[in-house]
Amino acid sequence: MSQNLHERFEQTVLPLIDDAYTLARHLLRDEHDAQDVVQEAYLRAWRYYASFRGGDERAWLLTILRNCCYTWRGGRRDAEHVPFDEELHGLDASSRYAADVRAVDDSDRGSLEAVLGRLPAQFREVLVLRELDELSYKDIARVTGVPVGTVMSRLARARERLRRVLKRSA
Amino acid sequence: MSQALHSTHEALSAYVDGELTPDRAREVAEHLTTCMQCSAEYETLLATIAALRANLERYQAPDVLRARVRTAIAATPSISEPAARPEGGASRRRRPWVWQGGIAAALLVSAALGSGITLLASRGRTSTPDVAADVLASHVRSLMPDHLTDVRSSDQHNVKPWFNGRLDYSPNVPRLEEQGFPLVGGRVDYVGGRPVAVVVYSRRQHLINVFSWPTRLGDAPLGVTATNGYNMIHWRSRGVERWVVSDLNASELRSFTELLASS
Ligand SMILES: [Zn+2]
Numbered sequence: 001m002s003q004n005l006h007e008r009f010e011q012t013v014l015p016l017i018d019d020a021y022t023l024a025r026h027l028l029r030d031e032h033d034a035q036d037v038v039q040e041a042y043l044r045a046w047r048y049y050a051s052f053r054g055g056d057e058r059a060w061l062l063t064i065l066r067n068c069c070y071t072w073r074g075g076r077r078d079a080e081h082v083p084f085d086e087e088l089h090g091l092d093a094s095s096r097y098a099a100d101v102r103a104v105d106d107s108d109r110g111s112l113e114a115v116l117g118r119l120p121a122q123f124r125e126v127l128v129l130r131e132l133d134e135l136s137y138k139d140i141a142r143v144t145g146v147p148v149g150t151v152m153s154r155l156a157r158a159r160e161r162l163r164r165v166l167k168r169s170a
Numbered sequence: 171m172s173q174a175l176h177s178t179h180e181a182l183s184a185y186v187d188g189e190l191t192p193d194r195a196r197e198v199a200e201h202l203t204t205c206m207q208c209s210a211e212y213e214t215l216l217a218t219i220a221a222l223r224a225n226l227e228r229y230q231a232p233d234v235l236r237a238r239v240r241t242a243i244a245a246t247p248s249i250s251e252p253a254a255r256p257e258g259g260a261s262r263r264r265r266p267w268v269w270q271g272g273i274a275a276a277l278l279v280s281a282a283l284g285s286g287i288t289l290l291a292s293r294g295r296t297s298t299p300d301v302a303a304d305v306l307a308s309h310v311r312s313l314m315p316d317h318l319t320d321v322r323s324s325d326q327h328n329v330k331p332w333f334n335g336r337l338d339y340s341p342n343v344p345r346l347e348e349q350g351f352p353l354v355g356g357r358v359d360y361v362g363g364r365p366v367a368v369v370v371y372s373r374r375q376h377l378i379n380v381f382s383w384p385t386r387l388g389d390a391p392l393g394v395t396a397t398n399g400y401n402m403i404h405w406r407s408r409g410v411e412r413w414v415v416s417d418l419n420a421s422e423l424r425s426f427t428e429l430l431a432s433s
Contacts (some may be wrong), residue, residue: 021231156183
């Protein structure tokens with residue numbers, strides 16, 4: 001029976017490693033950190049897999065992964081130029097916009113990447129969870145631990161911000 | 171009628187995602203048919219989302235990460251819930267799941283490893299117990315279905331080049347089929363915090379994993395250990411550390427190792 005547990009983990013959770021790695025890369029923006037955190041998240045997921053009550057494995061795994069990312073980041077906050085938990089409304093909108101424009105001017109290539117990097121992690125994560133993982137708002141809310149309404153507004157604002165960038169670089 | 175009530179950017183965004191209630195969605199849909207301003211914003215939003223989906227980077231987990239994850243899981247028990255245990259009740263005992271077959275052996279072995287490994291380690295402060303445990307966990311893990319090889323081939327001309335670009339060195343892949351040890355394939359695994367080459371041979375129904383990686387430590391003679399039905403042979407020569415692991419009997423594994431070491 002526990003053999004089944006291991007097999008089930010192999011078949012349903014392990015294949016999600018690209019999704020986990022993608023979110024970790026976007027959140028941590030470092031290849032090696034992302035690898036370490038994915039390994040840690042998988043180990044946690046496996047240790048507690050027996051208590052997984054069913055439902056969407058991907059949302060469950062990404063929840064664990066996200067927590068590991070934040071814990072990881074918490075220990076090395078000083079290493080990042082933009083505070084990890086920076087909230088967008090805490091900043092003056094026009095200076096933010098100026099930063100976006102500068103980022104676009106800085107490099108022709110990868111301007112989306114550059115601006116993404118300047119977005120607070122909370123905005124990067126809703127973008128990845130929605131546009132790449134195609135999770136429902138309810139699942140995104142579960143993964144990020146905020147109400148559905150917050151997911152809705154963060155996502156709308158993140159898209160709005162990226163719209164300006166994509167338009168300029170088009 | 172709803173001309174004055176423009177849709178907010180947030181409502182449009184949720185509308186695109188199909189996350190509005192049916193009533194709200196109908197309102198927005200109706201409004202979009204009549205309001206040029208909002209339908210223009212809606213078109214822009216659709217284009218933005220399409221561009222995001224096309225441009226947001228989707229990363230692929232590297233092979234070494236997959237291997238690391240598998241190795242870590244193979245060496246770790248899952249925690250069962252007290253409530254879910256049949257014998258649970260008052261005894262709130264947390265017992266790790268015990269796998270059957272090969273994986274159970276990995277657990278037993280990692281517990282039993284201490285003794286054998288101290289021997290090796292005391293001999294010349296060579297490899298840490300972690301390395302031996304990793305090697306063994308990796309071997310046991312490889313016996314699970316579909317985990318033995320990343321490249322499956324009995325031809326060394328397929329296996330050896332496969333490692334190029336995956337590792338910063340290339341393992342020896344001698345042909346030993348005529349001596350009764352056909353090549354099975356190769357994979358990249360993770361030992362002691364680094365990616366290593368594993369070349370797999372077989373003998374009858376037994377599988378032999380050969381781990382190798384470059385080292386700066388000096389040469390060391392063959393060290394043999396037996397733990398829970400697995401034989402491990404370990405040595406270093408000319409800047410390469412090697413571990414041979416199998417459930418093959420010790421004398422045949424020894425012959426294999428000597429062939430390998432001399433080729
Ligand atoms: Zn309108």
